[in-house]
Amino acid sequence: MPTCKPLLTATLAVAVAACASAALSSPTAPASSARRPLTFAWAASAQHPxxxxxxxxxxxxxxxxxxxxxxxxxxxxxxxxxxxxxxxxxxxxxxxxxxxxxxxxxxxxxxxxxxxxxxxxxxxxxxxxxxxxxxxxxxxxxxxxxxxxxxxxxxxxxxxxxxxxxxx
Missing domain, CATH: 2.60.40.1120 (Carboxypeptidase-like, regulatory domain)
Known part of the structure; x- marks a missing residue:
């Protein structure tokens, strides 16, 4: 599964969508990856208290x-x-x-x-x-x-x- 690094300027929804899209279209991702939840580690930001x-x-x-x-x-x-x-x-x-x-x-x-x-x-x-x-x-x-x-x-x-x- 590819590593997803959120951009500081990206909103949560955009980053999740981009990462999910990359994971699903990755040629190295196992076929079952579409059914597993993606996990992200996010730092607290001023926009999301x-x-x-x-x-x-x-x-x-x-x-x-x-x-x-x-x-x-x-x-x-x-x-x-x-x-x-x-x-x-x-x-x-x-x-x-x-x-x-x-x-x-x-x-x-x-x-x-x-x-x-x-x-x-x-x-x-x-x-x-x-x-x-x-x-x-x-x-x-x-x-x-x-x-x-x-x-x-x-x-x-x-x-x-x-x-x-x-x-x-």
Whole structure:
């Protein structure tokens, strides 16, 4: 079966169709390949956010990510202190907000990961102490995205609060 390498600019549907077509028309593909499902490994991109489960932890493209922040007992859990960057979402009166898309990118703008979180905190554990760009928007509204430069501290945790207008 041929190896399929998705192009970064191709959409998922186009890449799958192209790869499937190549697999089915390959002279070296076994006759039964048309009946077997094709398997692909895809990196998270800014166009297709990974939906994080509340109070969960994962790693995307080498960056530790967690979605949490609902309830004081949850916020006080020691495991969240292991993340050097805490991005919080609030309205103009400093009330927590939940339901956001967050994209983390290198300072040159190339995306590293994109996630959707239904909690007011997205925690990040970048691989190094470089400066990163965060772009966040509320998932259920048409408010303008909020943009911030973030950097992981050498020690401890840095808090970044992104404020969205009240009454969105």
């Amino acid at each position: 990974v939906r994080l489960a509340l109070d969960s932890e994962t790693t995307i493209n080498g960056v530790g990510v967690a979605c949490t922040g609902v309830g004081e007992q949850v916020r006080d859990q020691p495991r969240w202190r292991a993340y050097p960057v805490r991005v919080e979402f609030a309205d103009a009166l400093h009330n927590y907000m939940a339901g956001e898309d967050l994209t983390l990118a290198h300072k040159n703008g190339s995306p590293i990961l994109s996630v959707t979180c239904n909690g007011p905190w997205v925690l990040l554990k970048p691989q190094d102490r470089d400066t990163y760009r965060v772009v966040a928007r509320l998932t259920e509204t048409n408010t303008r995205p909020q943009i911030a430069k973030v950097e992981a501290p050498a020690k401890g945790q840095t808090r970044f609060v992104l404020t969205f207008p009240r009454g969105y």
